[in-house]
Structures are given as C-alpha cells and as structure tokens.
Amino acid sequence: MQPLRLLALHLLARGAVVPQILALKGQEVGLRWLPATLDPAVRALLQxxxxxxPPGRVTVREGRRTLPLSAEAQATVLCSLFLDHFIHEWSTADGDKAAGDKTLALFFLGGRALYDGPGEGSVAAGIHAWLARFHLARREHAPVLCLDDGAAQEDEHGERDERAGHNDDPFELTLAAESGAALQPPVALATVLADPAWAQSRFGILQTVSLLAEFYPPLNAYVSAGARTPLRIAADALPAFLFDTLPVVRLLGIRALLPKALERLLRPRLSLQVKGQAADGGGFLNADDVFGFDWRVAVGDRLLTQEAFEELVRDATGVIRFKGGYVYLDPAEIERLRAQLARPPALSNSELLRAALAGEYGGAAIGLDDAAQRLLQQLREAGDVELPGAIEATLRPYQQRGYAWLYRNACLGFGSVIADDMGLGKTLQVIATLQKLRDDGAxxxxxxxxxxxxxxxxxxxKEIARFAPTLSVAVFHGTRRELATHAGEQRPDVLLTTYGIARSEAAALKALAWRVLVIDEAQNIKNPATAQTRAVKAIPASSFIAMSGTPVENRLSEYWSIMDFANRGYLGRLPQFVREYAVPIQTHRDQQAVERFRRVTAPFLLRRLKSDRTIIDDLPDKIEQDQYCSLSAAQSALYESVVQEGLRVIAGESDTFRRQGLVLQMILALKQICNHPAQYLKQGQADAALSGKAERFLELIDEIHASHGKVLVFTQFREMGELLAGWLRQRYAREPLFLHGGLARGRRDALVERFQNDRTEQVFLLSLKAGGTGLNLTTASSVxxxxLWWNPAVEAQATDRAYRIGQQQxxxxxRLITRATFEERINDMIRAKRELAELTVGSGEQWIGHLGRDELAALFTLH
Structure with a gap:
C-alpha cells in the first residue's frame, strides 16, 4: 500500500487530481477524488x-456474490481512498462555514450531500455537468480532432517551396468519434450524424462535442452544418489553435491527429557555430585560443545566415511552410533573435569549451565544424603515454590510463580532478605524471x-622515495622551514607543504614559478570563502591537479570550488553554477542538468570505483553490517530528559539561525549520551556496562581479538576515544594505540608504522578527523x-584506510547504531537519500536544523 500512498501524495503535490460526483439515492450525492488519468504521465504512474x-485486494458485492475488481479499477479505487483521506485531513476549509455550505463540505470535508432544499433541485446536476469535461475521455465514444494540411503543394523536386508559407492556403479541421472498447478506426462525425446505425449513440456523442465546443466555439457552426464541410483555419490563425486550444483538449484526454510536420513544429533559434583552430606545429591543442565562433539562425537542421533569415521572415507571420516542414514565426521571438544577432554575446575560451562539450549555450544549439570536433576528440581521448623508466612500479591498466590522462591535461594546459575511490592509487598516478614532466624537461x-x-x-x-627515487623532494614545514627563493639556488623537483603553511606563507609561494600545483585531499578547499581556499587558489601555476576521493561531501558548490582551482573560471562564477547546475540537480533532480554537468566536466574529472570490477578485480570484498545497540536504563533517562528540555527550548526560539544552533547542540548531546553517559556528563572513566553501545563494542573486540585480527576503531570524539582506551587497557592489560589531533606528526607516523608492522598490535583507535584520510592501514581486516558522522562520504573515507589496494583479506x-533513538532514524534517512551517489554528494547534519517542531519531536523521541 505504500506505493499507492506515495503516488497519492505525488499527485496532490502536482495538482494532478480531479473530482467525480457519485449519484446515490434520490437527491443525495457523494464525491470522490481520482488521479487525473487524462494526463499520460499520470496514467503511466498508475499503471x-x-x-x-496483488490481485484481489479490492472486491465488490453483487447480491450474494463477491467479485474482484480489475487491476486498473483496483488501483484507482485504492488511490482514491488515499486522495480522499489526505484532502479531507489537510483541507483548509473552515468547518463552521462548511457546515452551512453543502457543496464546500462535499468537495473538501467528505461525506454526502442531500440537495432537497428550496431551489436545490438542479445543484447536483449542475455539479455533474461542470465536472463532465474532466471525464470526456472516459465516455463510451470520445471525440477525435483531425487537422489536415492537404492544401500544401510540393514543388517539382518534392519539397515545399521556401516561400510557399506566405500564401493563404488554409488548414482543414474535422471531427471524428472513436470507441475505446474496440480497435476500430475513428468514424467521421458526418457519418455519425447521417448514418442510422449511429442513432442510439448520436445524442451522447453530440453532448460530448458540445462540451468540447466550449474550448473551441467554431465547432458549433461545424456541427450545425452536419459536419459535412471541414473547418478552414488560416495559417496566421493556426498558432492560436495549436498553442491555446490544443493543449487544453489534450489535457482533457482527447486525441488530436496532426500532420507529422506540425507535431514537430520548428521555431527559429540562435545557434552558436564553433570553429576549431589548428594547434601550433600540429601537436597538442592549447587551452588558449583553440576555438573561434560565429552566430547563425537554426531552423530545424538548416543553418541560415542573418540575410537568409531576414528573407525567410519578410512579410510572414504565423505558421509557414519551409523545406518540407512548418516553422512558427512568433513576432516577439523574431524581434528577440534580431536583437541577439545585432549584439551577439562575446564568449571567453572557457565558455566556448564548456558550450562545445555541453552541446548548448544558454539554450542556443551548438554546431561544430570538423576541426572543432577533432579538437574535442583529442581532449576526450588520452591515448597511450609511455611510463617513465624511473618509475619503480607496475601500474594497473586503469592506473596507466589515469596517468596518461593527467599527463595529457597537464600538456594541454588544463587542470585535472582525479577523484578515484580511496585506495585505488591516486598518489602513484600523480607521482608518475610528475616524473614524466621532469623527464620532458617541463x-x-x-x-x-x-x-x-x-x-x-x-x-x-615515502611514496615518492619508493616509486620515483630520482625525483628530488623537499619538505616546507615546521618552525625551521626554508624556501629557496634566490636566483641560482637549487630548487627541488617537488616541494611538499601543508594547507596551513600554504596559508601562512602564501606570499612567498606566490612569488615562485610553478609548473604544476597538486593538492591532496582537495576537499580541504571545498569552501570557496575560507582564507585557506583563497590562499591556495592564489598560487599561480601552468597546470593544476586536485586529488580527492570525495570531491563533493554535501553540496555541489564544493565541487565548483575544487574545479575552479583546477580550471579557473571554467564553470563560471559560483552564483551562475548554482543557478545552472546545483539547484536543478540537488533540488529538482533534473536529469538533463545532470547529463549536461557530466558532459562539461568529463574531460577534467576522472572517477573510478572499487566496486566496479571492470576497473579492478583483485580486491577482496567489503562487508558492511549495522550493529544495533540498546540504551541502558541510565542512558534512557538521560536521553529523555535532554530531548524534552531541548524541544521546549527550541519551540520558544523564533530566530532561524539560533534555532538551528540549538538543534545541532541537542544532536551533539544525544550523540554523547548514546556513546556513554560519562562522555556527556564529563565524568571521566566509568563502567562500560552503563552503555549498550560500549558493551557491544567490547563484544566485537573480543571476537576480533580471539581470531587474531586487527581492527580500526573510529570515533568523532577524543574524549570517547579516551574512554574506549581505558576499557581496552583494563580488559587486555595493554595500552591501545590512539591517534588523534593532539599528536605531533612524528608521533602519528610512529603509531601508523607500529600498527602496520607489529602483529601484537590488534586495535587502533582513531579520531575520525585526524585518522579518517590519507593513511594506509591495510593490515586491518575489521573497521x-x-x-557516525551522518556523512556517507566521510564514513567511506575512514573505512577505506583498510579497504584499499594491498588489502588481502x-x-x-x-557501524554501531543505538536502536529506537535519533541515530536509527537519521541512519534510515541517509540511506534513503543517496540518489546523487554517482556525483559523490553525501549528507551532513545541517539539514536537521531546518525541520519543523513535530518533525523534530518524531526524530528525537524514544520509540
């Protein structure tokens, strides 16, 4: 029944419902709401x-017999029940006012209406007549409109003359009737009116046609003349019929038969013709000055110069014939086209490239000459690039392709976003590219x-020393850092530094010449407004490489920031990107916008997934299991107390910003309570038995310990990590490894080395932010x-410390989740919201702050 409930809600949101009056006894009537199946999209959904x-869900009583309804009737009846319920439940009609208004109550409050008062005898019939137009297509015989262009004359070559549309040859409209019960061709209305065989059906058909004539009055005269002479519609009057009358008729479910050329009515539109320019020396194209362009007018697949376009539209309006088809000349559109041709927009190289890849620019079609098509083909195909001999590694086929792609983009002057799944070897591919650039003298x-x-x-x-030992490397970090800035000073091939140093030493780094700028974990610049992002993007280079397993964690604007680093200005300014891509994709789930987004980003974004066995087939399986834990009595009491107090405070807050802050504050408190009461109460070490999650954690550790396995344990909170460490120390008489943000770099490196190489170290505790990215911990077989962070991208990143190349198990x-709490309900929501997974869009927690009072209560209350 859930699909029917969701369908009813969807139809109500779209307004795709119609009322139907039901005759009961005497003057008593009822009313039900039905799906508007006169809309083909609604029909398809209902089907x-x-x-x-399953059959037999709905039955009807006929005397003593119980009969099942047909599949179609069953779905309609059940959907109608849901529609009636929602409309009656959510109606804003005033109950007191409706009590004195039978019709208002009938439509929106349910029940029945008895029209037996003075002057009410015709009310029910009037309602029935008013609603009848919404059910024309359900009648035994439905009308069919037939439009013919038989007056159109072809020239001696079989094509209609380009100027033929400037005469007054009219189109001819006739009516026919068809039965939905039999596969019979429509019967002309003239036959229905004249043939005695149609005598019994004639009145019902005429009644339907009279309703149809409300939307097109000329039909009255046509019927009065016995439908023997077709209605003639002049070319300049045809647009009103096609654009005003026809949509309404079709909305009512009435078929209209038109010539194919009219079904594909053409409109002149602006077209951008992109011309390729030869690359210097016949080699790679260059990011600058690769395209030229010209503006034309497209009519179907024909391109017209401005002069030819002016000749076509001279003294013409309405619908004209053109090269075997029909063109609609709307005066307002013609003037707009003339204005655009008089002042065509100037396009930058980035805009031209984006338009060429997208296949359209601001609604204008794109045409590519042969040279432009060859240039785009070169951009799409990396080709084979020999691996430098100095690279001491064998690249897998997908890594070889990634390396060739990075190198090609760097040679072309374009930036790259390599977004391979965690553990697929992004670092190796980038190192191979750097080695190749060095070998080329770049x-x-x-x-x-x-x-x-x-x-x-x-x-x-370590990775550079291992895979490319001939590359010279220096680290610019620490209090004694030095930078070779003077002429004659030997500079290393590769300078390694951190985001923090890049921000504080931005001026010094900007003063140097860089052939390529690489950023790892590029999500660190996902917020375009931060000082860190601005500092990194201000460093000039000839080409850029961004590395990230999660280029988008929450919003597509994060992707814009990373791509804008790699290819400055390519996706336009942020407001333009939000308008053209982020809102259509994230808010409206616009599939066309998704496809356009993929086309324009494909040459500069490379993403391969470990789950794709065509990419890599030698990784073991990853098995995810949600472990549901119960609250202890102490946790339940504390949880309930915090929820009630939190909801009370939130209900009294009207400021949106402060309200959201209060919600997030409550989430933090409830997370800590679900972890362990001692974390929330700041009590230090406490009994693990006071938390159902802590007890389940120790049970899992016992199982892993007994099987001599190794495990990574992630928590968001350092204080929770300290509690876990205390329980493990007490249980196994051994100090567990614990990596968190308070450790110096050398200490972190030592912990990683020890866990990877010491068989006796079985448990590694890590704070999510300090240990969730960049580390190779493949000796662990459990995570x-x-x-939970409630961000699938961050969680997957942490998991991939173990699940990556080199993993043999x-x-x-x-995933530990406290049952019957907000943790379980948010987890269900997040799992249901992964429609943009291919765009690597995750879910954060900010959205919870925008929920209403009742929604918050349902989310946080114990169940």
Missing amino acids: RVQAAL LDDGKALVIVPTSLLTNWQ IHYD NVQVH
Whole structure:
C-alpha cells in the first residue's frame, strides 16, 4: 500500500487530481477524488503501481456474490481512498462555514450531500455537468480532432517551396468519434450524424462535442452544418489553435491527429557555430585560443545566415511552410533573435569549451565544424603515454590510463580532478605524471608544489622515495622551514607543504614559478570563502591537479570550488553554477542538468570505483553490517530528559539561525549520551556496562581479538576515544594505540608504522578527523565506527584506510547504531537519500536544523 500512498501524495503535490460526483439515492450525492488519468504521465504512474498490486485486494458485492475488481479499477479505487483521506485531513476549509455550505463540505470535508432544499433541485446536476469535461475521455465514444494540411503543394523536386508559407492556403479541421472498447478506426462525425446505425449513440456523442465546443466555439457552426464541410483555419490563425486550444483538449484526454510536420513544429533559434583552430606545429591543442565562433539562425537542421533569415521572415507571420516542414514565426521571438544577432554575446575560451562539450549555450544549439570536433576528440581521448623508466612500479591498466590522462591535461594546459575511490592509487598516478614532466624537461624552470594535510607529509615523502627515487623532494614545514627563493639556488623537483603553511606563507609561494600545483585531499578547499581556499587558489601555476576521493561531501558548490582551482573560471562564477547546475540537480533532480554537468566536466574529472570490477578485480570484498545497540536504563533517562528540555527550548526560539544552533547542540548531546553517559556528563572513566553501545563494542573486540585480527576503531570524539582506551587497557592489560589531533606528526607516523608492522598490535583507535584520510592501514581486516558522522562520504573515507589496494583479506565494517533513538532514524534517512551517489554528494547534519517542531519531536523521541 505504500506505493499507492506515495503516488497519492505525488499527485496532490502536482495538482494532478480531479473530482467525480457519485449519484446515490434520490437527491443525495457523494464525491470522490481520482488521479487525473487524462494526463499520460499520470496514467503511466498508475499503471506502474497497478502492476505491482496483488490481485484481489479490492472486491465488490453483487447480491450474494463477491467479485474482484480489475487491476486498473483496483488501483484507482485504492488511490482514491488515499486522495480522499489526505484532502479531507489537510483541507483548509473552515468547518463552521462548511457546515452551512453543502457543496464546500462535499468537495473538501467528505461525506454526502442531500440537495432537497428550496431551489436545490438542479445543484447536483449542475455539479455533474461542470465536472463532465474532466471525464470526456472516459465516455463510451470520445471525440477525435483531425487537422489536415492537404492544401500544401510540393514543388517539382518534392519539397515545399521556401516561400510557399506566405500564401493563404488554409488548414482543414474535422471531427471524428472513436470507441475505446474496440480497435476500430475513428468514424467521421458526418457519418455519425447521417448514418442510422449511429442513432442510439448520436445524442451522447453530440453532448460530448458540445462540451468540447466550449474550448473551441467554431465547432458549433461545424456541427450545425452536419459536419459535412471541414473547418478552414488560416495559417496566421493556426498558432492560436495549436498553442491555446490544443493543449487544453489534450489535457482533457482527447486525441488530436496532426500532420507529422506540425507535431514537430520548428521555431527559429540562435545557434552558436564553433570553429576549431589548428594547434601550433600540429601537436597538442592549447587551452588558449583553440576555438573561434560565429552566430547563425537554426531552423530545424538548416543553418541560415542573418540575410537568409531576414528573407525567410519578410512579410510572414504565423505558421509557414519551409523545406518540407512548418516553422512558427512568433513576432516577439523574431524581434528577440534580431536583437541577439545585432549584439551577439562575446564568449571567453572557457565558455566556448564548456558550450562545445555541453552541446548548448544558454539554450542556443551548438554546431561544430570538423576541426572543432577533432579538437574535442583529442581532449576526450588520452591515448597511450609511455611510463617513465624511473618509475619503480607496475601500474594497473586503469592506473596507466589515469596517468596518461593527467599527463595529457597537464600538456594541454588544463587542470585535472582525479577523484578515484580511496585506495585505488591516486598518489602513484600523480607521482608518475610528475616524473614524466621532469623527464620532458617541463620542471626545468617551474617546479612542482604539492599541498597536503599534515598527516600525509610523511606518506608523500615515502611514496615518492619508493616509486620515483630520482625525483628530488623537499619538505616546507615546521618552525625551521626554508624556501629557496634566490636566483641560482637549487630548487627541488617537488616541494611538499601543508594547507596551513600554504596559508601562512602564501606570499612567498606566490612569488615562485610553478609548473604544476597538486593538492591532496582537495576537499580541504571545498569552501570557496575560507582564507585557506583563497590562499591556495592564489598560487599561480601552468597546470593544476586536485586529488580527492570525495570531491563533493554535501553540496555541489564544493565541487565548483575544487574545479575552479583546477580550471579557473571554467564553470563560471559560483552564483551562475548554482543557478545552472546545483539547484536543478540537488533540488529538482533534473536529469538533463545532470547529463549536461557530466558532459562539461568529463574531460577534467576522472572517477573510478572499487566496486566496479571492470576497473579492478583483485580486491577482496567489503562487508558492511549495522550493529544495533540498546540504551541502558541510565542512558534512557538521560536521553529523555535532554530531548524534552531541548524541544521546549527550541519551540520558544523564533530566530532561524539560533534555532538551528540549538538543534545541532541537542544532536551533539544525544550523540554523547548514546556513546556513554560519562562522555556527556564529563565524568571521566566509568563502567562500560552503563552503555549498550560500549558493551557491544567490547563484544566485537573480543571476537576480533580471539581470531587474531586487527581492527580500526573510529570515533568523532577524543574524549570517547579516551574512554574506549581505558576499557581496552583494563580488559587486555595493554595500552591501545590512539591517534588523534593532539599528536605531533612524528608521533602519528610512529603509531601508523607500529600498527602496520607489529602483529601484537590488534586495535587502533582513531579520531575520525585526524585518522579518517590519507593513511594506509591495510593490515586491518575489521573497521568499527563507534559513532557516525551522518556523512556517507566521510564514513567511506575512514573505512577505506583498510579497504584499499594491498588489502588481502575481506574487510568487515561494523557501524554501531543505538536502536529506537535519533541515530536509527537519521541512519534510515541517509540511506534513503543517496540518489546523487554517482556525483559523490553525501549528507551532513545541517539539514536537521531546518525541520519543523513535530518533525523534530518524531526524530528525537524514544520509540
């Protein structure tokens, strides 16, 4: 029944419902709401739902017999019940006023209406007549409109003359009737009126036609003349019929038969013709000055110069014939086209490239000449690039393709966003690209700058030393950092630094020449307004590489910020990007916008997933399991108290910003209570038995410990990590490893090294932000998320510390969730909101602050 309930809500949201009056006894009538199946889209939805319904859900009584309804009738009846319920429940009609207004109550409050008072005898019939037009297509015989262009003359070559539309040849309109019960062709109305065989059906058909004539009055004269002479519609009057009358008729479910050329009525539109310019020396194209352009007018697949367009529209209005088809000339559109041709917009190289890839620009069609098509093909296909001999690694096929793609973009002067899934070897692909640039002499003048989180400095040093030992590397970090800035000073091929240093030393870094600027964990610049993002984007370079397993965690604007780093200005300014892509995709789920987004970003974004076995088939399986835990009595009492007090305070707050802050504050408190009461009460070490989650955690650790496995344990809170460490210390008489943000870089590196190489170290506690990115911890075969961030992208990043290349075992992921609390309900919501997974859009927690009072109560209250 849930699909029918959702369908009813969807139809109400769209207004795709119609009322139907039901005759009862005497002057008593009832009313029900039905899906507006005169709309083909609604019909299709109802058919999909009815196909999923088991037979026999709805039956009718006929005397002593109980008969099942047909599948279609069953779906309609059940959907109607839901529609009636929602309309009656949510109606804003005033109950007192409705009590004195039978018709208002009949439509919106349910029940029946007895029209037996003075002057009410014709009310029910009037309502019936008024509603009849919404059910024309349900009648035994439905009218059919037939429009013919038989007067159109073809020239001697079989094509209509380009100027033929300037005469007064009219179109001819006739009416026919068809029966939905039989596969018979429509019968001309003239036959219905003259043939005695139609005598019994004639009155009902005429009654239907009279209703149709309300929307097109000339039909009255046509019927009065016995429908023997077709209605003639002049070319300049045809637009009113096509655009005003026809949509209403079709909305009522009435068929209209038109010539194919009229069904595909053409309109002149602006077209951008993109011309390719030859690359210097016949080699790679360059990001600058690769395209030229010209504006034309497109009519169907024909392109007209401005002069030819003016000749076509001279002295013409309405619908004209053109090259075997029909063109609608709207005076307002013609003037708009003339104005655009008189003052065509100037386009930058980025806008031209984006338009060429998208296939349209501001609604204007795009045409590409042969040279432009070859240039785009070169951009889409990386080709084979030989791996440098100095690289001491064998690249997998997908890594070889990624390396070739990075190198090609760098040579072309374009930036790249490599967004491969965690553990697929992004770092190796980038290192191979840097080595290739060095071998080509591209690093002789400008060098490579690599900006990473502090926790990854050591990892990058080791990876370069391992895979590209001939690359010279320096680290610009720490209190004794030095930068070679003077002429004649030897600069390393690669300079490693951190986001914090890039921000504080922005002026010094900007003063140097950089051939390529690489940023790892690029989500660190996802917020375009931060000082860190501005500092990184201010460093000039010839080409840019952004690395991220999650280029979008919450909003597409984060992707804009990263792509704007890689290719400055390519996606336009942020407000333009939000208008063209973010709002249509995230708010309206606009599939066309999604496809356009993919087309314009595809040459500069590379994303491969570990779940795709065509990419990599030698990774073991990852098995995720939600572990549901119960609250202890102490947790329940504390949880309930915080919820009641929190909802009371929130209900009294009218300021939206402060209200959202209060909601997030309550979420933080409830997370801590679900973890352990001691965390919320700041009591230090406490008995694990006071938390159902802590007890389940220790049970899992016992199982992993007994099987001699290794486990990563993630928590958002350092204080929770301290509690976990205390219980593990007490249970196993051993100090567990604990990596958190308060540790110096050297200490972090030592902990990672110890866990990876010491078999006796079985448990590694990590705070989510300090240990959730960049680390290789493939000796672990289990991952426990003690508390959840409610952001699938962040959670997956943490899990992928273990589930990555080099992992030889299946990885078991345990997600601890407290049953019957907000944790379980938010988890259900997040799992249901992954429609943009392919765009790597996750879910944060800010949206919870915008929920209404009742929604918040339903979310947080214990169940």
